[in-house]
Amino acid sequence: MITHLKQWFAAPIFEGDEDKTRSAQLLNVSLLGVILIPSLIIVLNFIDKKIPTVTLIIDILSILLGISIRRLLFSGRVKLAGTLLLFLGFIFLTISNASLGTIRTPSTTIYVFLIVVAGILFGKPGIIFLTVMSSLAVFGLIFAENAGLLPEPNYSVTIVQWSTYTTIFAIVGSASYMGYRTVQKALIQARKELGERTKTEQKLQRQNEYLANLHQITLDLLSRQPTQTLLNNIVQYAMLLVDANIGYIFLPKGNSLVLSAATKGFVHHLGRTEPKPGRGVLGQVWQTKSVFLVENYSEWAFRDPDYSNENLRALAGVPIKIGDEIIGVLEVVTTNSPRIFSQDDVKILTRFALLAALVLNNAQLLDATEHEVAERKKNEAILQKHVAEIEQLQAELREQALRDPLTGLHNRRYLSETLQREIEKSKREKKALSIIVSDIDHFKMINDVYGHQAGDKFLVEIGTLMKDNARSSDIICRYGGEEFLMVMPGTSLESAVKRAEEILHKCTNIIIAHEGQALKVAMSLGVATYPDHGQEAEEIIFKADKALYKSKKNGRNQVSAWVENSVRS
Numbered sequence: 014m015i016t017h018l019k020q021w022f023a024a025p026i027f028e029g030d031e032d033k034t035r036s037a038q039l040l041n042v043s044l045l046g047v048i049l050i051p052s053l054i055i056v057l058n059f060i061d062k063k064i065p066t067v068t069l070i071i072d073i074l075s076i077l078l079g080i081s082i083r084r085l086l087f088s089g090r091v092k093l094a095g096t097l098l099l100f101l102g103f104i105f106l107t108i109s110n111a112s113l114g115t116i117r118t119p120s121t122t123i124y125v126f127l128i129v130v131a132g133i134l135f136g137k138p139g140i141i142f143l144t145v146m147s148s149l150a151v152f153g154l155i156f157a158e159n160a161g162l163l164p165e166p167n168y169s170v171t172i173v174q175w176s177t178y179t180t181i182f183a184i185v186g187s188a189s190y191m192g193y194r195t196v197q198k199a200l201i202q203a204r205k206e207l208g209e210r211t212k213t214e215q216k217l218q219r220q221n222e223y224l225a226n227l228h229q230i231t232l233d234l235l236s237r238q239p240t241q242t243l244l245n246n247i248v249q250y251a252m253l254l255v256d257a258n259i260g261y262i263f264l265p266k267g268n269s270l271v272l273s274a275a276t277k278g279f280v281h282h283l284g285r286t287e288p289k290p291g292r293g294v295l296g297q298v299w300q301t302k303s304v305f306l307v308e309n310y311s312e313w314a315f316r317d318p319d320y321s322n323e324n325l326r327a328l329a330g331v332p333i334k335i336g337d338e339i340i341g342v343l344e345v346v347t348t349n350s351p352r353i354f355s356q357d358d359v360k361i362l363t364r365f366a367l368l369a370a371l372v373l374n375n376a377q378l379l380d381a382t383e384h385e386v387a388e389r390k391k392n393e394a395i396l397q398k399h400v401a402e403i404e405q406l407q408a409e410l411r412e413q414a415l416r417d418p419l420t421g422l423h424n425r426r427y428l429s430e431t432l433q434r435e436i437e438k439s440k441r442e443k444k445a446l447s448i449i450v451s452d453i454d455h456f457k458m459i460n461d462v463y464g465h466q467a468g469d470k471f472l473v474e475i476g477t478l479m480k481d482n483a484r485s486s487d488i489i490c491r492y493g494g495e496e497f498l499m500v501m502p503g504t505s506l507e508s509a510v511k512r513a514e515e516i517l518h519k520c521t522n523i524i525i526a527h528e529g530q531a532l533k534v535a536m537s538l539g540v541a542t543y544p545d546h547g548q549e550a551e552e553i554i555f556k557a558d559k560a561l562y563k564s565k566k567n568g569r570n571q572v573s574a575w576v577e578n579s580v581r582s
Contacts, residue, residue, distance in 0.1 A: 025087045036091050036134055043098060043130055044086065047079035071109045078105075095134040099143065102127055107150045114164040116154045124151065240376050244274035247343065247369045251331075252276065254365055255358040257345035259325070262333075263287065263295060264341045270295060273341075279323070293317050298330040298342050304363060305330045308353045310346070327353040331362045333370045340374060417491040419469060420476030428490045428498065432550040435488070435502050436543055446543040447509030449499040450557040451479075451516070454535040454569040456495035467527045468495075471534055474523045482516050498554070506542040506574055513538040513572040535570035537561055546575050 024041035027033045051072030078101055086094040106123050110116055124147040131139035157163050238246070248260040261275035261282070272285040290299035293315050297305040307313050310325040326347045333341035343366060347354075354362075415427035439446040453459075453475060460468040472495065479489045479497050488500040501509055517536055525532040539560030541547070546556045556575040564573040 025089075027089065033091055036095065037086060039130060039133055040086055040091065040095055040098060041083070043102075043126070044079045044083045044094075046126075047098070047102065048076050048083075051075045051079075071105050071112065075102075075105050092134070095130070099127055099131055099134075099139075103143070103146060103150070107154070110150075110154055111157065111163055114158065116151055116158065121151070238376075240373075240380055241274070243372065243376050247373065248274050248276055251343055251345050251362065251365055251369075254361050255329070255345060255354060256347075256352075257329075258348045258350075259323070259346040260344065262341055262343050265289070265339070270299070270342070282319075294328055294330040294344060295342055298332050298344075299339060302332050302334065302337070302339060304332070304359050306354055306359070324348050326350055329354045329358065329362060331366045333366050333373065335370050335374050340370060340377075343369065417476075420473055420491050422476050422480070422497070423488065423490045425490060425492055428488065428492070428500070431488060432500060432554075435500060436548075436550055436553075439502060439543060442503075444503045445505045445545075446553075447501045447504040447506060447540060448542075448553050448557045449501070449509060449513045449516075449538055449540050450492065450554065450561045451475075451497045451499075451513075451536050451538040452561055452565070453495040454537055454565070456534070459532070459534065463527055463532065467525060467532060470525045470527075471523070471532075474525065475520070475534075475536070478516060478519055478523065482512065482519070498557075504542075506540065506545060509540045509542060510572060510574050513540055517570070517572055537564035537569045538572045539564060539575070540572065541575040546577070 022045065024038040025034075027037065054072050055069060078097075082094050082097050082101075085097070102123075106127070110121055128140060128143045128147060131143040135142075154163070244262055244264075248262055251257070252260045259276055259279050261279055262273055263270040264273040265271075266286075268289055269286040270289060272282050272287075275283055287295060290296045293313075294305055294307060307328040310316055310320075310328045316325075323346075326349065328344060328346045331343045331345075332339050333343055343362070345354075345362070415423055415430075417424045436446055453471060456468060456471070459471060472491075475495075475497060476489075476491065479499060483489050483499060484501070486502055490498045490500075492498040499512075501512065504512070517538060520534070520536045523533065539557045539562070541553050541557035541560060543553050547553045560573040560575040564571045567573070
C-alpha cells in the first residue's frame with residue numbers, strides 16, 4: 014500500500030534529460046497541490062458549511078484537471094502540461110477568488126506560486142507574462158469588490174483557512190526544497206565539471222606544448238645537418254620531451270654497439286663499445302625491441318658498475334627502429350629525483366623514436382648518397398677532362414686534316430665540305446656567289462731553277478696575299494700545287510673580277526730574296542659566278558678553271574671571266 018502511494022506521488026524521471034526531469038518534478042509538486050488543496054477544502058466543507066458552492070465546483074474541476082494534466086505529464090509532454098497548469102490554474106484561481114467575494118483569502122497567494130512555476134518552466138518571458146496577468150487579475154478583483162460586483166464576502170476565520178495556508182506552506186516549502194536540491198546538485202555538478210575542465214585544460218595545455226615542441230623538433234630534425242649534430246639533437250630533444258637530465262644513443266657497428274652521442278656530463282663515455290646485444294638496459298631493449306624502464310637504476314640488480322658514479326635514477330631505454338630492424342637505442346635518465354617515467358612519457362618517447370628513426374635513417378642514406386655522388390662527380394670530372402682532351406685532340410687533328418700545313422690555308426677537302434653549303438645558302442637568300450681560281454705562272458720553272466725552298470716561299474707569300482684580300486665571310490683554299498681558290502658569297506661577277514685584278518696588281522709587289530737574287534712571280538686568274546654560270550659547285554669551279562686557262566693561253570699575268578660560249582678577258 015505504502016509502496017503504491019509512494020509510486021503515485023513520485024515524479025516521472027526522463028533518463029538522459031535532467032532539465033526535463035527537474036521541470037517534471039516541479040510540475041508534479043504543483044499538480045499534487047492542485048489535487049490535494051481542493052480535496053482538503055471539500056473535506057473541510059463538511060465541518061465548515063460556509064464555502065460557496067461555486068468554489069466547491071471549481072475545486073472539483075481543479076481536482077479532475079490536475080489528475081488529467083498529471084497523466085499528460087507522465088506521458089512526457091512536460092511543456093504542454095506546464096502550459097495547461099498555468100493557464101487553467103490562473104483562470105480557476107481568479108474565478109475562485111471572485112466567488113469568495115474578496116482577494117483577502119489564502120488562495121490569492123497562489124498567484125505568487127504560479128509566477129515562480131512560470132519562471133522555472135519558461136524563464137524570463139514566463140515571469141513577465143504571468144506577473145502582468147496576476148497583477149491585472151488582482152486589480153480587477155479589487156475593483157469589483159469595491160464596486161460591489163462580487164458576492165458578499167465571509168470574513169470569518171475557521172479551520173479551512175488554517176488548513177489552506179498549511180497546505181500552501183507545504184507546497185511552497187516542497188518547491189523551495191526542490192529548488193534547493195536542484196541548486197545543490199547543479200553546484201556539485203558545476204564543481205565536478207570545473208575540476209574535469211581544469212584537468213582537461215591542463216592536459217590540453219601539456220599536449221599543446223608537446224605538439225609545439227614536436228613540431229619545432231620535426232622541423233629541426235628534418236633540416237639537413239651533419240649526422241653527428243643530428244644525433245646530439247635527438248638526445249637533447251628526447252630529454253626535453255620527458256624532462257630527463259641525461260641522454261645518449263648507441264648505434265650498431267659491425268658486431269658491436271657504440272655510444273655515438275651523449276649529453277654534457279656523459280660525454281666522457283663516448284666511443285664506448287658493447288658487444289651485441291649489450292648488457293643491462295641496452296641488452297633488454299636490443300633483445301625485446303621494446304621500451305624498457307628502470308625505476309631506480311642505483312638499486313637495480315643488473316646495473317653496470319661503470320656507471321656507479323653517475324648517480325642515475327629512473328632510466329628509460331627506447332629502440333630506434335625502421336620496421337622490425339633496430340638502427341639504434343636511445344636512453345634517457347633522471348638524476349637526484351624520485352620521479353619515474355610514466356606511461357605518457359613512454360608513449361611520447363615511443364612516438365619520438367619513430368621520428369628519430371626516420372630522420373636518422375634518411376640522414377644515413379643521404380650521407381651514403383652524398384658520398385656516392387661525390388665519388389661519381391669526381392670520376393665524372395676525370396672523365397670529362399679526358400673527353401675534353403680527346404675532343405681537343407680530335408679538333409686539332411680535324412683542323413690539321415682540313416688545312417694546308419705550308420700556307421695555313423684550308424685545303425681541298427675543306428672546300429668540298431663547305432662550298433655546296435654556301436651555294437645552297439645563296440639559293441635561299443637569292444644572292445650571287447663568285448669563285449676565283451688562281452695559279453702562279455711558271456711555278457715549275459721556279460722549283461727547277463731555284464729549288465723547292467724558293468717555291469715554298471712564293472706559295473706562302475701568295476697564300477698571305479689571298480688572305481689579306483679576303484673578307485671574313487670568304488673562303489681561301491690551296492686548291493692544289495700552285496693553285497689557290499677564293500669563294501666569295503654575295504659577290505657579283507663584276508666585283509669578283511675587280512677583286513681578282515687587285516690581287517694580280519699586288520702580286521707584282523712580292524719579291525723573294527734567294528741566293529742574292531730578287532725573285533718575282535706573276536699570276537693568272539679565272540672567275541665564274543653562281544647562278545650565272547651554273548647551279549652546282551663543281552660546275553662553277555670548272556668554269557672558273559677554264560677562265561684561268563684562258564688567261565694562261567692569252568699570255569698569263571691576267572684575269573679572265575667566264576662568259577657562256579666564250580671567255581671574257
